[in-house]
Amino acid sequence: MAILNRGGKAQEKEAKRWEKEIKRGKGGWDPYFSLVRFYHGRGDKEKVSALLEKARPPLKGALEAYVAYLEGHSDKARGLLAGVEGDKREPQAWVAFLKGLLGDVQGFKECLSLYPRHSWTREIKLFMGRVLLEEGRGEEALGHLMSLESERDPQVYLLMGKIYHQMGNLLAARNYLDRVLSAGQGDEKREAAALVVRLARQKEEWDKVASALKVLLQEADPQEAQNLKEELVEALIKGGRIREARKVLEELEDARELWTMLARVLEERRDWGEALEAWEKVGGSQGDLGRGRVLLALGKTGEAREVLKGALEGDARDQALYLMAQGAWVEGEGQECLRLLREMGEESLKRLPHGAHLLSRAALEAGEVEEAARWALEAFQALSPDEQRQVKPVLKRIRKALDGTPEAKKWLPLIEEVLKESPFLQRLKDGLLKSRHSIAKRLEETLGIKGEVTREDLERIEEILISADVGVETTDKLMKALEKRMARGEVRGKEGIMAALRDEILRLLQGAQGRLELGPPPWVIMVVGVNGTGKTTTIAKLARRFANEGRKVLLVAGDTFRAAAIEQLEIWADRVGVPMVKHQPGSHPSGVVYDALQAARARGYDVTIIDTAGRLHTKVNLMEELKKMARVASKELPGAPHETLLVLDATTGQNALSQARLFSQAVPVTGLVLTKLDGTAKGGIIIAIAGELSIPIKLIGVGEGMDDLQDFDAEAFVEALFEVD
Ligand SMILES: Nc1nc2c(ncn2[C@@H]2O[C@H](COP(=O)(O)OP(=O)(O)OP(=O)(O)O)[C@@H](O)[C@H]2O)c(=O)[nH]1
Numbered sequence: 001m002a003i004l005n006r007g008g009k010a011q012e013k014e015a016k017r018w019e020k021e022i023k024r025g026k027g028g029w030d031p032y033f034s035l036v037r038f039y040h041g042r043g044d045k046e047k048v049s050a051l052l053e054k055a056r057p058p059l060k061g062a063l064e065a066y067v068a069y070l071e072g073h074s075d076k077a078r079g080l081l082a083g084v085e086g087d088k089r090e091p092q093a094w095v096a097f098l099k100g101l102l103g104d105v106q107g108f109k110e111c112l113s114l115y116p117r118h119s120w121t122r123e124i125k126l127f128m129g130r131v132l133l134e135e136g137r138g139e140e141a142l143g144h145l146m147s148l149e150s151e152r153d154p155q156v157y158l159l160m161g162k163i164y165h166q167m168g169n170l171l172a173a174r175n176y177l178d179r180v181l182s183a184g185q186g187d188e189k190r191e192a193a194a195l196v197v198r199l200a201r202q203k204e205e206w207d208k209v210a211s212a213l214k215v216l217l218q219e220a221d222p223q224e225a226q227n228l229k230e231e232l233v234e235a236l237i238k239g240g241r242i243r244e245a246r247k248v249l250e251e252l253e254d255a256r257e258l259w260t261m262l263a264r265v266l267e268e269r270r271d272w273g274e275a276l277e278a279w280e281k282v283g284g285s286q287g288d289l290g291r292g293r294v295l296l297a298l299g300k301t302g303e304a305r306e307v308l309k310g311a312l313e314g315d316a317r318d319q320a321l322y323l324m325a326q327g328a329w330v331e332g333e334g335q336e337c338l339r340l341l342r343e344m345g346e347e348s349l350k351r352l353p354h355g356a357h358l359l360s361r362a363a364l365e366a367g368e369v370e371e372a373a374r375w376a377l378e379a380f381q382a383l384s385p386d387e388q389r390q391v392k393p394v395l396k397r398i399r400k401a402l403d404g405t406p407e408a409k410k411w412l413p414l415i416e417e418v419l420k421e422s423p424f425l426q427r428l429k430d431g432l433l434k435s436r437h438s439i440a441k442r443l444e445e446t447l448g449i450k451g452e453v454t455r456e457d458l459e460r461i462e463e464i465l466i467s468a469d470v471g472v473e474t475t476d477k478l479m480k481a482l483e484k485r486m487a488r489g490e491v492r493g494k495e496g497i498m499a500a501l502r503d504e505i506l507r508l509l510q511g512a513q514g515r516l517e518l519g520p521p522p523w524v525i526m527v528v529g530v531n532g533t534g535k536t537t538t539i540a541k542l543a544r545r546f547a548n549e550g551r552k553v554l555l556v557a558g559d560t561f562r563a564a565a566i567e568q569l570e571i572w573a574d575r576v577g578v579p580m581v582k583h584q585p586g587s588h589p590s591g592v593v594y595d596a597l598q599a600a601r602a603r604g605y606d607v608t609i610i611d612t613a614g615r616l617h618t619k620v621n622l623m624e625e626l627k628k629m630a631r632v633a634s635k636e637l638p639g640a641p642h643e644t645l646l647v648l649d650a651t652t653g654q655n656a657l658s659q660a661r662l663f664s665q666a667v668p669v670t671g672l673v674l675t676k677l678d679g680t681a682k683g684g685i686i687i688a689i690a691g692e693l694s695i696p697i698k699l700i701g702v703g704e705g706m707d708d709l710q711d712f713d714a715e716a717f718v719e720a721l722f723e724v725d
């Protein structure tokens with residue numbers, strides 16, 4: 001069955017040999033099938049017809065069926081084959097093989113039983129696998145292919161990859177396709193690469209996409225290469241390989257969209273110089289718009305406004321007007337800013353809430369309070385919650401300006417409605433009142449909002465941060481970040497420096513934000529910390545939270561050293577209505593942990609919270625006790641304690657940092673609780689913690705009330721800390 005031979009130049013020679021064999025009346029059916037395939041593959045219809053002429057039944061019928069199959073007429077082929085019977089073993093096998101090709105897997109099986117151990121067993125299995133794959137019978141196909149797997153055959157691997165892909169086992173699919181990529185060549189390698197591109201793209205594995213595309217590129221013709229390179233650039237950009245993307249992009253013609261994509265990413269990375277060049281490549285009004293935006297970010301306001309004029313004609317007009325207005329605003333030309341924004345028209349302003357926001361500020365400055373109110377409200381409704389925070393101060397100023405005017409009646413209720421805080425945020429703001437005064441308010445009072453930033457201003461910022469307990473190291477980090485932004489020209493004026501500082505602090509806190517999550521029961525939380533930081537009250541608050549969520553909670557009086565400590569937790573357990581395990585005062589703390597975990601397991605508690613002592617005769621004793629408790633817990637319940645919360649008191653300032661280091665050395669602290677933020681003007685300690693420790697902050701306490709223990713939300717925190725009324 002030479003028909004199964006693979007393509008290639010050798011075929012020319014082979015074909016001559018087959019022709020000779022036919023002339024000599026030798027070789028049976030093989031040379032006929034091989035030649036039909038060969039000539040059909042070259043589109044040589046005459047030669048195919050000549051062969052059909054020459055053949056006698058039943059070979060003739062079989063060949064006709066084969067040709068119909070090659071032409072894609074499977075039904076016709078089946079009809080033609082129906083009357084054909086092979087008389088001897090080889091013809092019989094050919095007929096069976098054709099049946100197999102036409103979707104009757106039984107045919108392949110017959111073939112295999114006629115020639116059980118022949119050089120083409122492998123090929124037949126491959127064909128069978130392909131037919132089964134087409135019919136969606138992947139599992140069956142795998143059964144036949146397994147025996148071939150050991151041959152390290154890229155063809156087999158490719159087929160298995162495709163089958164696993166069809167079956168939805170993407171991991172296995174990728175595994176086999178990767179083998180084709182590393183060992184295969186030619187068609188298989190290309191096919192595997194194309195499939196890998198698809199699979200990796202679904203999973204957004206851009207490096208994989210890129211490397212598979214490169215395989216495809218190796219043998220692509222120029223037209224294909226253009227398309228593939230476009231895809232490659234996209235994958236490289238998405239994978240963050242910007243420099244490489246740019247290099248490939250340089251080779252492409254007419255790739256505006258990709259340049260736009262690249263320019264956007266460069267802008268996001270604040271890579272201004274490169275972004276500017278990329279926008280230049282984009283050209284047209286979009287390009288002008290991009291360049292204008294970058295120049296504005298660089299503080300080159302005049303140049304930006306000039307460039308943006310180029311974008312005024314065309315579909316980027318509104319954006320251009322908005323950016324020009326921004327430039328005017330930064331330059332202190334309030335009236336010009338207002339004029340440009342008004343030129344945008346109502347509809348456009350509604351679509352561009354940032355424009356509406358800017359308009360409200362410019363209008364307020366110009367004394368057009370009603371216009372300001374209208375557009376501030378419009379912007380607020382359309383912006384994301386994070387951006388809404390920036391509109392709030394404007395609304396507050398408008399509220400003040402409206403006071404006592406005839407328009408107040410119409411606008412004040414609307415503004416009040418929008419400014420109403422959620423109870424959560426309100427409580428946080430109340431809790432952070434002292435810190436807000438010592439940080440944000442002082443910054444604003446000493447800096448003012450208008451004008452350029454001087455060296456003294458920076459020194460004052462530094463001073464205020466340090467005095468609010470942000471700590472020398474973290475303050476230094478923040479100041480460096482600010483100076484870097486200023487050097488890049490990103491920060492304009494005092495308003496800009498405040499925004500940048502807020503942004504840097506937010507980033508720092510976001511990096512430290514954690515979440516208290518419960519795993520499967522029995523989940524065990526151990527609460528540690530020096531005396532008086534708020535361990536026991538934190539436990540009570542958590543117990544109530546979990547109980548309210550409908551969980552079974554168990555408390556453990558692990559501070560066995562003081563009778564009062566056991567009583568205190570007991571009172572809380574009663575109040576919250578959850579059970580508590582205790583031992584005699586003075587007994588061993590690990591004993592009570594052991595009992596409690598047995599109970600937790602036996603009675604199916606969802607979460608068990610262990611209170612611990614804050615003070616022993618020496619620090620060493622305390623740490624040793626904690627270690628022992630953790631050890632006992634993990635022996636009783638593998639993995640326990642699943643969470644170890646360290647409670648820190650915000651009013652103790654820099655001391656909190658050394659406590660955190662000390663406790664982490666003894667037990668694996670998984671989260672921090674920072675209490676009493678309401679009791680200090682030095683809430684900056686949380687920024688120091690975020691800057692200097694690598695333990696996530698999970699909870700914060702902003703008061704003694706039961707609801708004053710909050711999940712730490714960096715964004716809300718920064719808003720509460722910075723929003724000066
Ligand atoms: N203002 C304020 N007080 C808090 C906060 N959290 C805890 N407290 C108070 O801090 C005091 C000490 O709290 P406890 O829970 O007894 O502290 P502890 O860590 O268990 O102390 P020891 O058992 O002595 O180690 C109590 O009066 C609490 O009400 C908070 O977020 N804000």
Ligand SMILES: [Mg+2]
Binds near residue numbers: 535565611
């Ligand atoms: Mg206590």
